[in-house]
Amino acid sequence: MHVPDGFLNAPVSVATGAVAAAAVAVSLRGARRELAGAAAHHGAERTAPLAGLVAAFVFAVQMLNFPVGAGTSGHLMGGALAAILVGPYTGVLALSVVLLMQALLFADGGLTALGTNITLIGVVTVVASYAVFRALVRVLPRRRGSVTAAAFVSALLSVPAAAAVFTGLYSLGGTAEVPLGKVLTAMLGVHTLIGVGEALITTATVGAVLAVRPDLVHAARGLTRPLVLRSGPVATPGSGPVPQAAATSSTTSGTSTSATSPASARKVWAGGLAATLLCAGVVSFYASGAPDGLERVAGEYGISSQEEEHGLAGSPLADYGISTIADERLSGGLAGVIGAGTTLAAGTGILVVVTRRRNARTAAAAAVPAAAAVPAADGGAGRAESDTGRTPAGNA
Structure with a gap:
């Protein structure tokens, strides 16, 4: 549902641009808290790369249009997937990076409609899905x-929610006279079907991550049973019972963080990257060429x-292909890999900055009380020494 330029008039486009800018600003602040919480589970140095990988994966899977019948296709929006995996604020940022890369590199979605697309795909789908x-x-x-079941339902409902909001925007600033009641019915009908595909992809991805690293799923923290690790001395005949404190250690975060290691996180990241590049570079060639839901209804x-x-329709990567390569399969595959890599780098870079700013502020806040305590301590010591030195003189 990438809205092109010309569908909405200037006032509505400006308004949605303002909404998108405000949402991104709020998400920058919220993402700092989400990434800090993730760092407490699996290390600060891996929070931004994992969130950046989610953005790249969404970009890659959005290239995979799937048929929904009657000559119409759909693709992942990714709001529910991003919100569940990395949190709603970080999810808005990840999807905003995806949409920015698509608009600037691939002429997908209008330039003046970028705010509209961020509002619909990056905000509405995230807010609606995460609330559900x-x-x-x-x-x-x-x-x-329960996590996977909730992921299925929330992802399914997020797509027609975005379709309904688009119809509402069109009723305010549409540039063509159309029967809005029929447009709404058509948009909801086709995007409900697309929502089923969205739900299946989201559930499969969330379920796969839950199976290997449930602590990496933001929305699952505190919902799974704490993992109990049995360790310590082994009881032998005649040695007596093993003390419970020595025999058992349990995680307190609600997920199995103590059973994981940096190596396993790297394996998840490498596996996710491989899946991303496979989707963008190979599987995308087999995507449906039928118009998506919005294109079908608009036509x-x-x-x-x-x-x-589009203002960048003549760019080298427009329409997800490299203009200088004649082979269609190679052209599309390389364009997809370039797009996924660029999205990964941009998303990770932005989130690294967000994480470091959070850490810098935390360190500065912690340093203020410590700095204030030093003079007091020195002054107290000085007074004590003075009193100690003065007492004998007074007695004398």
Whole structure:
């Protein structure tokens, strides 16, 4: 559902741009807390790369249009997936990076409509899916199966939610006269079908990460049963019972963080990167070429007649291909790999800056009380020495 230039008038485009900018600003602050919480589970040095990988994976999977029937296709939006894996604030940032890369490198989604696309795909899907997810996990049993079930439902509902918001925006600033009631019905119908594909992809990905590293799933923290590790001396005949404190250690975070290691985190990151490059560089060649849900509805109701050419339509990577390479498979594969790599680098870089600013502020806040305590301590010591030196003289 990448909205092109020309669908919405200037006032609505400016308004959605302002909403997107505000959402990104708020998310920068919220992401610092989310990344700090993730660092407490699996190390500060790996939080930004893992979140950056989520952005690159979403970019790659968005290239995989899947058919939904009647000559229409759909693709992952990724709001639910990003929110569940790395948190809603970090998820908004990750999707904003994806949409920025798509608009600037591949002429996908309009330049004047970038704020609209961030609002719809990067904000509405994240907020809607995470709200549904949190509501469901509050009433479902506290186990991993509940996480995947809630992920399925939240991802499914997030897509028609974005479709409904787009129709609302079009009612305010659409550039063509169309029957909005019929457009809404058509948008909800086709995007509900696309939502099923979104839910399947989201559930499969979240389930795969839960199976190997549940502590990496932001929304699952505190929902899974703490892992108990049995270690210590082994009881032998005649040695008596082993003390419970020495025999058992348990995690307190609600996830199996104590059973993981930096090496296993690197393996997850490497596996995710391999899957990302495979999707972007190979599987994308087999994606459906049918118009997606928005394109289909826009063409049916005359909205597409208002579409304007993208300002970067002549860029070397426009339409997810390299213009200087004649072989279609090689051209699309290399373009996908370049896009995924650029998104990974940009997403990781932004989140590294966010993490370091958080750490710098925390260190500065901790240094202030310590600095204030030093003069007091010195002064107290000086007075004590003075009193000690003065006492004999007074007695004399």
